[in-house]
Amino acid sequence: MKTFLAMLMVLIVSGDDKVVINGSIEDRVILPCPCPNRNLAEVLAWQMEEPNKEKVLVHHGNHSNYSDKYKNRAQLFQNGDKYNCSLLLTNITADDQGKYRCSFTHENMYNALFVHLNVSANFNLCQKTTNQVNDSLNRTECEVEGRYRDTEILWYLDQQLLTNSTTTKIIHNYTSKAAGSHTFTSEIITELTGKPICKVKAKGVPAVISELCPPEPWVRQPDNEMSCYRAYFKLIPIALVIGVSLVLLYRWKHSQGLRRHRQVKTNPFLP
Structure with missing residues (x-):
């Protein structure tokens, strides 16, 4: 009876809570798997459960063996924390979407945590x-x-x-x-x-x-509108010349008037 109970304890699977992680194409995501006080002498493994069963990695001791699909894209946090079994996935693809299982041993009991990874694609649309x-x-x-x-x-x-x-x-x-x-x-x-x-x-x-639509490019004005603008631009210097000429003429007449006024005042023969 004791032997049966011991075997039953070993086969218990924990972690029924559903953890959902969302990511975008070519982004990086962390699949969480806390494993406090895990048995470091036993194997730690990550595996995709759905839609297809596929090994991600097997970690034992200080060595990790990654499958070809996840090699150079997956990384464990074991170097920094032996009791953090989370998995970093980089450059994620549509094929990475699915259900994952993180499994380890804790006090002679098999533990499995499940993580669902949803992958989406981001687009800019302009109609x-x-x-x-x-x-x-x-x-x-x-x-x-x-x-x-x-x-x-x-x-x-x-x-x-x-x-x-x-x-x-x-x-x-x-x-x-x-x-x-x-x-x-x-x-x-x-x-x-x-x-x-x-x-x-x-x-x-x-x-x-x-x-999101980019700004509309500058459109050249029709020739008839552009000809009007060119006519306006030609009139501007002409108006400036006329204005300056009028100012100079006014100042000249004003100076002539002052001169005659002084001559009248200084002439002793005038009554």
Whole structure:
């Protein structure tokens, strides 16, 4: 009976509380796993449980063995604190999303803590103003920038998904920028009435959208308006010359008047 109870104690799994960690593509996250007074002589292990079972690392003594998928991206905190079994994941991907298990031994009892990692993708979205192509066609453009490649732009009108048809034409383009940034553009030309709305779909992860449009570029004024501005600019120096001339003329006449006044006062023959 005592032997049975001892075996039962060894098989007890603790840590039913659900811990959820949220992260973004290419960010770093910490999967917490406090392990106070763990048995340092026993193995410490991290493993992905869902959606697929996959070893992350096995730590024994002072040595950690990482799987190829997590090598150079995962790091334990064991060097600083033997009783902190948390895991640092860097440059996270969509495949890192899932349920993880941290397992260790405490007083001859097996302990397991579970952490759920949610991964999202951040995007900047800019939908430009709808322009009228002709009496029956309207064109709308959408530009999306983010760091997740498996992404597409979808168009909706009145919550209905739009696709290429006899009344609608959709054109998609993609460019890759420096430092891992991706730009997706889409243009829709349609005969349908109403304003189409563009949305972002990221494969396997939720998309976090920030609607941000860059400032509109400076547009050159039409020639007729520019000619008016040029005429105004030509009149400015002419007006300045006329103004200065009038001031000088006024001062000259004023000085002549003062001179005649002095001559009248100093002439002894005048009554």
